[in-house]
Amino acid sequence: MAGRLKKLLPAKLRAKFGSDDIVIPVVKLTGAIAAGGSALRPSLNLGSCALRLEKAFETKGAPAVAIVVNSPGGSPVQSRLIYQRIRALAAEHNKHVHVYVEDAAASGGYMIACAGDDITVDPSSIVGSIGVISASFGFVDAIGKIGVKRRVYTAGQNKSVLDPFMPEKKADIDRLKALQLEIHEIFIDLVKQSRGDRLVEHKDMFTGLFWTGGKAKELGLVDAIGDLRSSLKARYGEKTKVKLIEPKRGLFGNRVASGVSAMGGLDGEALAAGAASGFLTATEEKLLWNRLGL
Numbered sequence: 001m002a003g004r005l006k007k008l009l010p011a012k013l014r015a016k017f018g019s020d021d022i023v024i025p026v027v028k029l030t031g032a033i034a035a036g037g038s039a040l041r042p043s044l045n046l047g048s049c050a051l052r053l054e055k056a057f058e059t060k061g062a063p064a065v066a067i068v069v070n071s072p073g074g075s076p077v078q079s080r081l082i083y084q085r086i087r088a089l090a091a092e093h094n095k096h097v098h099v100y101v102e103d104a105a106a107s108g109g110y111m112i113a114c115a116g117d118d119i120t121v122d123p124s125s126i127v128g129s130i131g132v133i134s135a136s137f138g139f140v141d142a143i144g145k146i147g148v149k150r151r152v153y154t155a156g157q158n159k160s161v162l163d164p165f166m167p168e169k170k171a172d173i174d175r176l177k178a179l180q181l182e183i184h185e186i187f188i189d190l191v192k193q194s195r196g197d198r199l200v201e202h203k204d205m206f207t208g209l210f211w212t213g214g215k216a217k218e219l220g221l222v223d224a225i226g227d228l229r230s231s232l233k234a235r236y237g238e239k240t241k242v243k244l245i246e247p248k249r250g251l252f253g254n255r256v257a258s259g260v261s262a263m264g265g266l267d268g269e270a271l272a273a274g275a276a277s278g279f280l281t282a283t284e285e286k287l288l289w290n291r292l293g294l
Helices: 002-008 011-017 046-057 076-093 108-113 140-145 170-198 213-219 228-236 268-291
Strands: 023-030 064-071 096-106 118-121 126-128 210-212 241-244
Touching: 023 046, 023 228, 046 064, 046 076, 064 076, 064 108, 064 228, 076 096, 076 108, 076 170, 096 108, 096 228, 108 126, 108 170, 118 213, 126 213, 210 213, 228 241
Parallel strands: 023 064, 023 241, 064 096, 096 118, 096 126
Antiparallel strands: 126 210
């Protein structure tokens, strides 16, 4: 009888009298990780998810925050910034962090997943790829064949390092690899600190290899096989509900597009630039997914 009466009360009064339901806020972190992005195709970075994370952790009465990760990786800096923000908010609001992996948490995506107090995956999820990669193209022969000469003038002997239109130099490659090793060590330390004694020693753990969810559990990279709703209900009770924290939506998606003027009109030049940028972003993201066979 009391339950029926509570449902008849206005929302504010129902909140005052409390509820038997436990609501867990959910934030989805999806896509390739990169600074910037375009209005037509925003990237995953701290700027694109910070407000949603703050809103989730500020949810009153929620004992935890659930974060869904689905990313092939990308910028190590943005990945670490998101990781740090999640851990800082968890400490500030004294909330547990549950991470759920969909298709993949690879490379920078796995770095973000490590922000969870526990990580749950699907048996077919792709997990790992703890390494650093840098890829580009060389056009030295191509420009020679079409009669183009490269002219570069610098102040500073290293300003043209790894120029794709000039022959590779061993010193440049060695310098790049040294930087990659430093970043790799930062990544490894973060994983070890996050996972602790849950990690199982494996010769290929930090070589850039990736595994399915089942194997990742064996290696201690994740904690459980399952799905978000089932695991949350098992932990917090059958009345547990989830609340998706969504980004503000503008005319073209998650954010107000750069092609929309201050007066609400369409800026054709900005739209064209956004479309070109979105195409390049989509291509780069597709290559990252392809690397995982997805």
